[in-house]
Amino acid sequence: xxxxxxxxxxxxxxxxxxxxxxxxxxxxxxxxxxxxxxxxxxxxxxxxxxxxxxxxxxxxxxxxxxxxxxxxxxxxxxxxxxxxxxxxxxxxxxxxxxxxxxxxxxxxxxxxxxxxxxxxx
Amino acid sequence: xxxxxxxxxxxxxxxxxxxxxxxxxxxxxxxxxxxxxxxxxxxxxxxxxxxxxxxxxxxxxxxxxxxxxxxxxxxxxxxxxxxxxxxxxxxxxxxxxxxxxxxxxxx
Numbered sequence: 666x667x668x669x670x671x672x673x674x675x676x677x678x679x680x681x682x683x684x685x686x687x688x689x690x691x692x693x694x695x696x697x698x699x700x701x702x703x704x705x706x707x708x709x710x711x712x713x714x715x716x717x718x719x720x721x722x723x724x725x726x727x728x729x730x731x732x733x734x735x736x737x738x739x740x741x742x743x744x745x746x747x748x749x750x751x752x753x754x755x756x757x758x759x760x761x762x763x764x765x766x767x768x769x770x771x772x773x774x775x776x777x778x779x780x781x782x783x784x785x786x
Numbered sequence: 787x788x789x790x791x792x793x794x795x796x797x798x799x800x801x802x803x804x805x806x807x808x809x810x811x812x813x814x815x816x817x818x819x820x821x822x823x824x825x826x827x828x829x830x831x832x833x834x835x836x837x838x839x840x841x842x843x844x845x846x847x848x849x850x851x852x853x854x855x856x857x858x859x860x861x862x863x864x865x866x867x868x869x870x871x872x873x874x875x876x877x878x879x880x881x882x883x884x885x886x887x888x889x890x891x892x893x
Contacts, residue, residue, distance in 0.1 A: 700882070702830075710822075710830065710873055712882040724880045727787075760829055769879040772820040774841065776829035 667691040674780030687744040687761030695739035698764035703757035718767040792885035798893040809874035
């Protein structure tokens with residue numbers, strides 16, 4: 666059974682940093698691209714960042730480019746999102762999701778339960 | 787950047803109704819479109835990929851159609867479990883764009 670378990674969220678002040686983690690199990694983690702999607706309270710889904718199966722290719726939404734860094738450790742079956750210079754508008758539930766391919770043209774077939782990041786002073 | 791626009795934003799329907807949700811892309815996306823269902827407090831679940839392919843395990847009352855810039859998600863006979871918010875998503879190799887969502891409410 667595919668499982669994705671996010672952690673690392675919490676309440677932080679503007680300008681601070683967090684590292685979100687997503688522990689994966691139930692599938693060959695190193696064979697699939699992964700992604701982060703967020704959802705602000707009461708709002709829709711926003712794609713944040715994606716990474717290829719090997720980790721050699723990374724992609725970001727314009728809204729987070731330069732502040733967020735996606736990475737993965739295939740030996741630990743874990744996906745990460747380093748979030749820096751946090752702003753109030755980054756407040757959201759952050760979901761990790763599994764892609765359906767290694768690099769190209771994939772949608773998301775499994776999602777974690779999400780971790781809440783709240784940015785407030 | 788490609789924008790995805792869904793209509794309507796909210797839809798009121800009854801159990802047994804046929805329901806159609808539309809998603810329009812700001813430019814042609816071929817058939818690189820997925821549909822997701824999300825219930826309150828839960829993660830999204832994929833229903834349809836490549837515009838019309840049913841994801842494994844999804845009931846056959848869900849169907850998708852379209853290509854280019856206009857797409858539809860149809861629920862042939864709405865069930866109580868289907869009251870949720872639905873999102874379309876354009877996917878390619880380096881960016882993914884969701885529509886703003888359509889909430890299906892009980893009439």
